[in-house]
Amino acid sequence: MTLEPSKQQTNGKVALVTGAVRGIGLGIVAWLIAEGWQVVLADIDRKRGSKVAKALGSNACFVAMDVAQENQVAMGVAEVLGQFGRLDALVCNAALADPYNSPLTELKLGYWNQVLGVNLTGPLLLAKHCSPYLQAHRGAVVNIASTRAHQSEPNSEAYAASKSGLLGLTHALAVSLGPDVRVNAVSPGWIDSRSLGERQQARLSARSHAQHPAGRVGMVEDVAALVAWLLSDRAGFVTGQEFIVDGGMTRKMIYLD
Template sequence: MIELSTPSAGSNGRVALVTGAARGIGLGIAAWLVSEGWQVVLTDLDRDRGSKVAKVLGDNAWFIAMDVSNEGQVALGVAEVLGQFGRLDALVCNAAVADPHNITLESLDLAYWNRVLAVNLSGPMLLAKHCAPYLRAHSGAIVNLASTRAAQSEPDSEAYAASKGGLLALTHALAISLGPEIRVNAVSPGWIDARDPAVRRAEPLSEADHAQHPAGRVGTVEDVAAMVAWLLSRNAGFVTGQEFVVDGGMTKKMVYEQ
């Protein structure tokens, strides 16, 4: 069962495309935007779940399948959005090969490296390329979902860290290239408990998991969604080319062992 809470706010007439939206942070962002009255187009590789969550989200949600690393699918998907709604106001690039860990560098498979970069970095570039003309027409905005792992790492996370670091650079490059008509920003989540509600209830995080954060808890998808929604809003009209870290303060905390 898919559990979502999306109080209806009618329609604000604006259309957002959210990638990787069948679960986790992407789904949280889509649900938040629907609650604010956006028409949201969800994309994902998982057709079955994507279609189900769009149905749960209601009339303001629509699903299309898309591999963001495939330019043909990106171009076709954007054309479908324009054919269905006639406009595009926002792009949220969340789709990613999300597991940060791979095997040791000496055993790292080049095909895996290339797949991670294709989805996590080339995908947002392709989406920006094909969405830009339509976003420009409505002074739209792009938000890329990066990661605190762009700036700090655990062992054996080279592909993921490199892709997210590249995404931050792509963000400010796009902001300069597409401005002033299109604003482009990045959100870098820290530890976000993006599991389905039933899993969170069955396997709750420990007190220590929460207590280590200066904010006193692990993050939620709503924490990220609220930031993304603000960056897409007209209230953020003077904000572009920036990274916003949503990590409960962890990247500002000294972690040296005593």
């Protein structure tokens, strides 16, 4: 994705997006800015965060945050409120995902706790500290889950459990915070979230695209467009739901030959 400073005027609404400096999170940020949102990028990567926010222009700013640490969440949210005086949307995208997990018998409890801390406790803490301000403006929350909440590969227990838990947290929050705050989840499948240069250097195979009923691997814009809709007033009757963005793969029956 090419970053260009935004020249648009703000629509008066403020969104906080975690895990925002690369990949899907960055795609969501760019889409929201294009729609006139003021977006606060939250991430643990201070150096890249400041650089990305500057590149995106005046409608973007950065706050350092480890979402698994309640004191950092509280301070980050306070910083947002101190600067803008309001919060209209929260997108919980920050996550740990390691495709090369160890076998179950070698799974370290520390690793398990770390993944659940970022992927599940993080969204809880953010909802806890953001909810009073979201309620004041009838805001919305979108949690970024995963199709791994429904399907698994070997040795992915921590990630699968965290994303499954996030779906449960989503509908629990929707009931607890309604009607003032809507809460939904988006579960991406295979999304090519690499930079343009990385995609050009190592193009995905035709087979990778063709296996999807939609005919291609997903793009960050596919997720970002849905998130933006869920945050908007156009989705005012939608809450407590999961939206799968995977090109139809979870509906495809697959048997080995």
